[in-house]
């Protein structure tokens with residue numbers, strides 16, 4: 001390859017060199033017969049302009065034809081014209097000679113330069129050809145290299161694809177194996193399934209028979225239930241009669257208990273001989289000190305019960321027990337809800353109590369004093385207004401002083417929903433009635449506000465005030481008042497004050 005390119009380059013150089021020489025020679029030959037003489041030297045051209053003479057027509061024959069023209073010319077022209085002609089010829093000859101000299105000179109100069117130039121051109125062309133050749137060679141080499149790289153890449157891709165194909169076939173084989181295994185497992189499972197189905201069929205048939213047996217049993221049981229229902233109805237009827245008999249019996253029992261108490265009193269008042277007998281009798285007859293004990297003994301229905309406040313009070317005291325509110329067991333000592341009982345009472349009446357335990361009622365300061373002296377008691381005040389609100393006030397500790405202490409109040413631990421703070425008179429406030437003024441006012445609070453209460457001066461509450469019905473209960477200073485619930489002049493609809501042991 002390299003050799004071929006080199007040869008080609010040499011050939012091209014030779015051709016151009018020959019062409020250049022040829023053209024140069026031709027031009028020179030032509031210029032010899034013209035008035036403009038031009039010489040080409042490389043890229044430069046030299047032009048010589050020669051002096052022109054008038055009527056030089058004969059000049060065309062100046063080489064060799066001069067004598068012939070002289071012979072052909074008419075003799076009339078004369079000697080003058082012959083001389084002139086000779087002169088012209090000489091000048092022409094001079095010119096020609098000069099021109100030849102010039103031409104020789106130029107030719108010599110040009111020859112040497114031409115040789116030089118041709119050599120240069122050949123060298124330059126050769127160098128250019130070589131350069132081109134080397135360029136071509138290097139380009140070819142580069143292309144070959146690139147081709148090799150591409151080939152390698154193609155081979156790499158092909159090998160990679162082959163590897164992937166191998167892997168794929170491998171995984172396909174694996175999958176086929178797994179598929180075979182799964183197919184076998186499925187067939188196993190199908191076998192098991194068919195076995196199970198058989199079992200299920202067997203069981204179903206068993207169940208059917210059992211179900212039929214069960215249906216028969218159910219029928220029998222239903223018949224039994226119907227029979228028993230009728231029996232229960234009969235029993236219920238009997239129970240109804242018996243319970244009516246039972247309440248009658250309870251009443252008889254109460255009467256009996258009263259009579260027995262009276263007997264015990266009589267016996268204890270009598271001679272001391274039978275002391276052992278009376279205590280054993282008292283133990284036999286149950287005595288409840290408050291509603292909490294009644295509740296613990298199983299009485300869980302609100303209503304009127306009898307309690308024995310202490311050993312000396314032999315007569316039982318009838319009291320209303322609230323067995324529902326906040327766990328039950330409450331001994332109610334004040335209750336108002338329809339104004340049927342007058343609460344304008346004297347000190348003695350407030351001491352001993354008044355009203356109806358089943359309706360509106362005041363149990364009595366003496367009883368409350370004795371009950372709350374038995375242990376630690378809590379107080380709960382239940383209130384209702386005419387708009388249907390039913391809040392409460394609770395005091396952890398509540399106790400009344402004795403009559404000598406004017407049944408003064410002992411209170412601690414307020415909580416509840418009937419106001420953010422207690423409306424009951426402060427600790428130590430005495431009880432006042434219209435005939436016993438123990439308040440902290442120069443006035444008589446019990447007369448102004450009516451009823452009997454722990455008036456301070458005159459305080460924020462009075463649940464024993466006048467009972468006003470709905471519509472008349474507003475702007476009444478002497479009504480049923482609980483300041484922090486409905487303010488100082490609103491008379492409430494219903495109230496209840498009740499006590500229960502702190503540890504109930």
Ligand SMILES: *[C@@H]1O[C@H](CO)[C@@H](O)[C@H](O)[C@H]1NC(C)=O
Nearest residue numbers: 117120121123124125127128
């Ligand atoms: C050789 O040829 C290049 C371009 O073909 C030209 O530029 C350069 O002058 C030449 N050299 C000679 C010595 O003729």
Ligand SMILES: *[C@@H]1O[C@H](CO)[C@@H](O)[C@H](O)[C@H]1NC(C)=O
Nearest residue numbers: 152153155156157158159160
């Ligand atoms: C194929 O090409 C990758 C990256 O292009 C290369 O890591 C690997 O070695 C090549 N493999 C061969 C066989 O040339």
Ligand SMILES: *[C@@H]1O[C@H](CO)[C@@H](O)[C@H](O)[C@H]1NC(C)=O
Nearest residue numbers: 238241242243244245246248
């Ligand atoms: C109810 O009591 C009466 C007598 O008090 C009695 O004759 C009757 O048999 C009793 N009834 C029942 C079902 O105990």
Ligand SMILES: *[C@@H]1O[C@H](CO)[C@@H](O)[C@H](O)[C@H]1NC(C)=O
Nearest residue numbers: 297298299300301323324328
């Ligand atoms: C009340 O007591 C009876 C048994 O003495 C019981 O069956 C009933 O559930 C109780 N009622 C309440 C509200 O506790």
Ligand SMILES: *[C@@H]1O[C@H](CO)[C@@H](O)[C@H](O)[C@H]1NC(C)=O
Nearest residue numbers: 265269310311312313314315
């Ligand atoms: C105890 O009972 C007797 C007789 O009934 C009575 O005289 C006495 O005042 C009573 N004591 C008290 C503290 O009530």
Ligand SMILES: *[C@@H]1O[C@H](CO)[C@@H](O)[C@H](O)[C@H]1NC(C)=O
Nearest residue numbers: 337338339340341358359360
């Ligand atoms: C108040 O209630 C009691 C007990 O429920 C009832 O006997 C009485 O008739 C009632 N009085 C009025 C005025 O409603």
Ligand SMILES: CC(=O)N[C@H]1CO[C@H](CO)[C@@H](O)[C@@H]1O
Nearest residue numbers: 087088089090091092093094
């Ligand atoms: C006619 C003419 O010009 N003749 C001249 C030719 O050249 C020689 C010398 O070169 C002259 O001496 C002539 O006078």
